[in-house]
Amino acid sequence: MKNSIVFSGELGFLNLADLIQLLGNNNSSGILRITSQYAKRPSFIYFKNGDPVDASNGSLNGIDAVYSLFGWIEGIFEFTLIDIEVNKKINQNRMEIILEGLRMLDDEKIVILGTVANKQESIADKHSTKPLVKGPLIDYMYVVDEEEFFDGARIVEENKFGNWMWVILNGIVEIFKATHKGPELVLRIGKGAFIGRLTSFFVRGDTRHATAVAKGDVQLGVLDSQRLSSEYACMSSEFRNIVMSLENRLDQVTDLSIEIGKSDNDLYDFIKGKSPFFVQGEKDTRLFTITYGKAFVIHKTLKGYIKLATLSEGDFVGNLPFHSIGHEPGGASVFGSKDIEVMPIDTDVLQKEYNNTPLIFKKIMEHLGNCIAVTTTVACNKNKSRS
Numbered sequence: 001m002k003n004s005i006v007f008s009g010e011l012g013f014l015n016l017a018d019l020i021q022l023l024g025n026n027n028s029s030g031i032l033r034i035t036s037q038y039a040k041r042p043s044f045i046y047f048k049n050g051d052p053v054d055a056s057n058g059s060l061n062g063i064d065a066v067y068s069l070f071g072w073i074e075g076i077f078e079f080t081l082i083d084i085e086v087n088k089k090i091n092q093n094r095m096e097i098i099l100e101g102l103r104m105l106d107d108e109k110i111v112i113l114g115t116v117a118n119k120q121e122s123i124a125d126k127h128s129t130k131p132l133v134k135g136p137l138i139d140y141m142y143v144v145d146e147e148e149f150f151d152g153a154r155i156v157e158e159n160k161f162g163n164w165m166w167v168i169l170n171g172i173v174e175i176f177k178a179t180h181k182g183p184e185l186v187l188r189i190g191k192g193a194f195i196g197r198l199t200s201f202f203v204r205g206d207t208r209h210a211t212a213v214a215k216g217d218v219q220l221g222v223l224d225s226q227r228l229s230s231e232y233a234c235m236s237s238e239f240r241n242i243v244m245s246l247e248n249r250l251d252q253v254t255d256l257s258i259e260i261g262k263s264d265n266d267l268y269d270f271i272k273g274k275s276p277f278f279v280q281g282e283k284d285t286r287l288f289t290i291t292y293g294k295a296f297v298i299h300k301t302l303k304g305y306i307k308l309a310t311l312s313e314g315d316f317v318g319n320l321p322f323h324s325i326g327h328e329p330g331g332a333s334v335f336g337s338k339d340i341e342v343m344p345i346d347t348d349v350l351q352k353e354y355n356n357t358p359l360i361f362k363k364i365m366e367h368l369g370n371c372i373a374v375t376t377t378v379a380c381n382k383n384k385s386r387s
Contacts, residue, residue, distance in 0.1 A: 074114030135192025165196030
């Protein structure tokens with residue numbers, strides 16, 4: 001297939017954070033070329049299956065080059081769809097890259113290239129320090145109705161019953177969790193993002209785990225729950241367990257993000273002398289299902305240890321072949337209880353089932369993985385600052 005530019009535009013319309021999310025959500029492979037009248041030569045970011053794997057900007061390469069490009073607030077981008085063959089030099093999750101790049105930009109640690117008056121709006125705008133997670137392109141085939149909510153309206157409420165799902169067609173929705181000090185903002189989600197849980201289709205009396213509130217006027221698409229539940233039921237039990245395990249992780253890191261406390265330094269006594277299943281920062285493609293006992297997902301910082309999740313029977317541990325969620329092995333280690341038993345998962349078989357899964361489920365899982373990665377980063381930064 002002949003290589004060609006599939007889309008282009010100005011950074012003033014789509015900034016780098018938006019571009020990385022868009023290419024990631026669509027699992028794109030190719031080269032993003034960025035030019036600016038303030039730079040002597042163009043810069044490049046190389047994508048493989050939606051993830052940045054390498055980049056160049058002048059003398060900078062890899063992740064440093066990507067971060068520097070968040071300072072390019074004026075310029076032209078072009079994306080060429082092509083199967084690239086480059087060595088992977090970037091190991092960070094793309095949502096981690098976005099959050100860190102924008103944090104560095106806000107902290108003035110990145111040189112701005114362009115007119116200051118045109119400085120791009122951060123993923124966390126002036127009204128909120130929480131990230132905005134956008135979803136993939138909307139699949140209207142599953143939208144059976146549309147609903148509108150005005151600014152401040154509650155779409156769902158924490159601990160209230162509900163087993164339906166929406167996709168955000170327009171607007172921003174803020175996610176809150178209840179605390180002893182009142183509701184606390186956890187996350188902001190935008191166009192293409194999903195509200196609701198797949199597993200609620202099979203749990204009678206399932207309750208919402210957070211409150212969703214319209215920020216400004218919001219238009220939602222009601223998803224066909226009967227069609228979703230029928231197709232979800234046809235998936236293998238192993239695949240459904242992974243979906244449930246992902247939702248379990250999101251619940252736990254969300255709770256962590258609102259907890260007041262320090263890094264869990266007592267975990268050192270627990271892990272001392274133990275060999276982890278997965279070591280934080282190492283490349284490891286293995287994947288397991290827990291059949292007995294417990295596993296602990298632990299993120300190590302310079303100031304101590306943070307327990308991201310406690311997993312049990314039915315949960316997965318390891319590297320998902322189709323998503324990066326910012327946990328093990330890149331962002332966390334995994335330790336098991338003395339009685340833990342695990343069963344290997346054939347990742348080739350799992351990848352094949354994922355490839356044959358209806359597109360809507362891929363989009364939902366992609367968004368779920370992005371929310372886990374972002375919320376984990378927020379929780380870790382919050383806990384580290386209290387250490």
